[in-house]
Amino acid sequence: MTHRIALEQIEALTGNVYRLRLEKPDGFGFVPGQATDVAIDRDGWREEERPFTFTSQPEDPFLEFTIKSYPDHDGVTAQIPTLQKGEHLRIGGPWGAIRDEGRGVIVAGGAGLTPFIPILRRRIAAGTAGEMTLIQADKDWDSLILREEWHRARDLRTVFVLEEEARAGCERGRVTRELLEKHGVTGSTRVYVCGPPPMEEAVEKALEEIGIDGGRVIHEAA
Numbered sequence: 001m002t003h004r005i006a007l008e009q010i011e012a013l014t015g016n017v018y019r020l021r022l023e024k025p026d027g028f029g030f031v032p033g034q035a036t037d038v039a040i041d042r043d044g045w046r047e048e049e050r051p052f053t054f055t056s057q058p059e060d061p062f063l064e065f066t067i068k069s070y071p072d073h074d075g076v077t078a079q080i081p082t083l084q085k086g087e088h089l090r091i092g093g094p095w096g097a098i099r100d101e102g103r104g105v106i107v108a109g110g111a112g113l114t115p116f117i118p119i120l121r122r123r124i125a126a127g128t129a130g131e132m133t134l135i136q137a138d139k140d141w142d143s144l145i146l147r148e149e150w151h152r153a154r155d156l157r158t159v160f161v162l163e164e165e166a167r168a169g170c171e172r173g174r175v176t177r178e179l180l181e182k183h184g185v186t187g188s189t190r191v192y193v194c195g196p197p198p199m200e201e202a203v204e205k206a207l208e209e210i211g212i213d214g215g216r217v218i219h220e221a222a
């Protein structure tokens, strides 16, 4: 762990998701989509490193993380809601393979949305979000991370997929081959995938069936 940084702000978003704003070490750089190893600087937690993605922009004067807490499981994320302004996190250097490689379809499940937060925000600001389709899957409508932000972005095409809720305007169930094809994925589409491992496996199998070359699938290497 190379940097000890202070928490400047913590805010609850939807469904156990928290936005953390932290001080940024001088000269710290990363590419939107990259993550780092994070530990909470508290007794008993310093050795517990977990990966989280930067959701701020490299040029912002602060670092931001968007973290889903699992309160029923005594891990690092259960501690997140108890963090107070002025406490510290320890982070390492940036790493990760997901980055914006151009026009494509994003398939994000749950907290797997996080690498695409800085990528989409950057495109929304630049007026190029129309080159992306966001297929965002989660348990229900209230769990969809930053749903309103994506909805407001006029050019971005959004497809919300709810596993446990039937809702007008949303897809119901899981991300299947049929759903991907219905929303424009063909053998030549570039597809970005991030989500829980079983979802990534199922989506990658579906993409293979559609005939997409592995080189056009962008995901975090296992």
Ligand SMILES: Cc1cc2nc3c(=O)[nH]c(=O)nc-3n(C[C@H](O)[C@H](O)[C@H](O)COP(=O)(O)OP(=O)(O)OC[C@H]3O[C@@H](n4cnc5c(N)ncnc54)[C@H](O)[C@@H]3O)c2cc1C
Pocket: 035, 050, 051, 052, 053, 054, 065, 066, 067, 068, 069, 070, 072, 073, 074, 075, 076, 077, 078, 096, 111, 114, 115, 220
């Ligand atoms: C590259 C990368 C970037 C990531 N970026 C982000 C991000 O920006 N934001 C984000 O929210 N997450 C992100 N994650 C996921 C995040 O790292 C995990 O949520 C986190 O490590 C969980 O830590 P923990 O200590 O709370 O759980 P751990 O103690 O590490 O336990 C996780 C394991 O516990 C299991 N588990 C979870 N809940 C329960 C439960 N209630 N009972 C029993 N078992 C349970 C899980 O299946 C999992 O196997 C990222 C993951 C990767 C690989």
